[in-house]
Each structure stands twice: as C-alpha cells, then as structure tokens.
Amino acid sequence: xxxxxxxxxxxxxxSARGTQVTPVTKTLCIPIPxxxxxxxWNRPYAVEVRTADGKxxxxxxxxxxxxxxxxxxxxxxxxxxxxxxxxxxx
Amino acid sequence: MxxxxxxxxxxxxxxxxxxxxxxxDVTMALPKSMDMVKxxxxxxxxxxxxxxxxxxxxxxxxxxxxxxxxxxxxMGFGMGLGVGNNAxxxxxxxxxxxxxxxxxxxxxxxxxxxxxxxxxxxxxACVWSRWWMLPR
Numbered sequence: 001x002x003x004x005x006x007x008x009x010x011x012x013x014x015s016a017r018g019t020q021v022t023p024v025t026k027t028l029c030i031p032i033p034x035x036x037x038x039x040x041w042n043r044p045y046a047v048e049v050r051t052a053d054g055k056x057x058x059x060x061x062x063x064x065x066x067x068x069x070x071x072x073x074x075x076x077x078x079x080x081x082x083x084x085x086x087x088x089x090x
Numbered sequence: 091m092x093x094x095x096x097x098x099x100x101x102x103x104x105x106x107x108x109x110x111x112x113x114x115d116v117t118m119a120l121p122k123s124m125d126m127v128k129x130x131x132x133x134x135x136x137x138x139x140x141x142x143x144x145x146x147x148x149x150x151x152x153x154x155x156x157x158x159x160x161x162x163x164x165m166g167f168g169m170g171l172g173v174g175n176n177a178x179x180x181x182x183x184x185x186x187x188x189x190x191x192x193x194x195x196x197x198x199x200x201x202x203x204x205x206x207x208x209x210x211x212x213x214x215a216c217v218w219s220r221w222w223m224l225p226r
Contacts, residue, residue, distance in 0.1 A: 011140030014147045016154035021211045023144040023156065036127075037166030037197070040138045044158035047209050049216040061158055061218050063206050 005029040008045060018052025127167060130197070137163035137201055156209040167197025 026045040031038035145157035173191035
C-alpha cells in the first residue's frame with residue numbers, strides 16, 4: 001500500500017552581493033489507494049542564509065494566513081463550547 | 091438464419107482482424123495513452139519541486155526579493171483494456187474468426203496555489219514579509 005510521505009527539499013542557492021539564500025520547502029505526498037494519483041502539498045518551510053562574513057542561519061517562513069485561519073477556527077470552537085456551557089447552566 | 095445475415099457472416103471474415111492481430115491493434119493505442127499519462131504525471135510532479143514554491147528572485151540593487159507560495163496539487167486517473175474472441179461457425183461449418191477489443195480511460199486533477207510570504211535578503215539582514223504588505 002502506498003504510504004504518505006513528508007520530505008524537506010533544498011533548492012538551488014541564490015546569491016546577491018555575498019549573501020547566499022537557499023530555499024527550503026516541506027512537501028507532503030498523499031497517494032490515494034485504489035487509483036493512480038494522489039495529492040501533493042508543497043509549502044515554503046525556511047530559507048538558509050549565508051552572509052559574506054560566514055554567518056549562517058535558517059529563517060523560517062511562516063504562513064500568516066494559515067495561522068489566522070487556525071486562530072479563527074479555534075476561537076469559533078471555544079465560542080461554541082462557551083455558548084454550550086452557558087446555555088446548560090440556565 | 092436468413093439470407094441477409096448469412097451474407098453478412100460471409101463478408102465478415104474478409105474484414106475482421108484475426109484473433110492474433112486484434113490485441114496488437116487494440117494495444118497500439120496503449121503507448122500513446124501511457125505517454126499522455128506520463129506527461130500529465132510529470133506536470134503533476136512539478137508541483138512537488140522547490141521551484142513551484144519559490145518564485146524567480148527579483149534583484150533590486152543589493153536586495154534580493156523571493157516570492158513564496160503554497161501549492162496544493164491533486165490528480166487521479168484510471169484506464170482499462172479488454173479483448174474478446176468469438177470462435178463461431180457459419181452455416182457451412184466454416185470457422186468465423188471474429189474478435190475485437192476496446193479500451194478507455196479517464197482522469198482529472200487540479201492545482202491550487204496562493205501566495206504565502208516574501209523573503210527579502212540584503213547584505214544587512216534577511217527577513218520575511220507578508221505578501222500584501224509590500225509596497226505596490
């Protein structure tokens with residue numbers, strides 16, 4: 001049976017005036033059993049930065065839209081729970 | 091059997107392919123279909139590459155701007171093939187070779203993408219920014 005695969009991929013480094021930036025992505029491959037095909041979810045994960053003076057670090061690329069969506073969902077669930085609790089007490 | 095259908099039976103052996111030829115005829119279309127499937131699969135798999143997520147870098151002086159996007163791609167396809175033989179005999183008892191086959195397939199897919207952020211790299215710092223906050 002095909003398995004769900006998650007992998008981190010590094011792209012080609014890009015340079016500008018001594019600063020080298022390497023893009024990194026996180027890919028999730030979900031095969032659908034029974035048919036040929038599946039789902040591929042690819043999103044930015046981080047960029048690895050190397051400056052001219054040799055400093056190297058990884059800068060995560062957050063998905064603010066997704067974070068806002070999750071926050072709204074959580075707030076909605078909490079609201080439903082609170083309304084449920086308040087209406088039960090009455 | 092009527093005269094008309096008897097004529098039909100007599101005419102058929104000259105036009106139909108033999109049992110040995112039929113699968114080859116039917117499967118001739120298979121490599122073309124497989125190529126189409128392979129091409130579609132290749133296009134689908136490009137969604138899994140780093141280049142699909144990070145756009146072409148834009149250089150402005152010392153600063154490098156790299157747009158990023160989230161890509162969600164889904165597809166599915168299937169195909170089938172069938173071949174059959176009919177070893178019937180006509181009224182004179184001569185074997186009537188009649189064979190045929192067919193195949194078909196189908197599929198579908200969708201690629202969705204949306205901007206996520208912009209990476210700004212300069213000799214002083216490397217930061218990310220929300221894509222909608224960039225000056226137009």
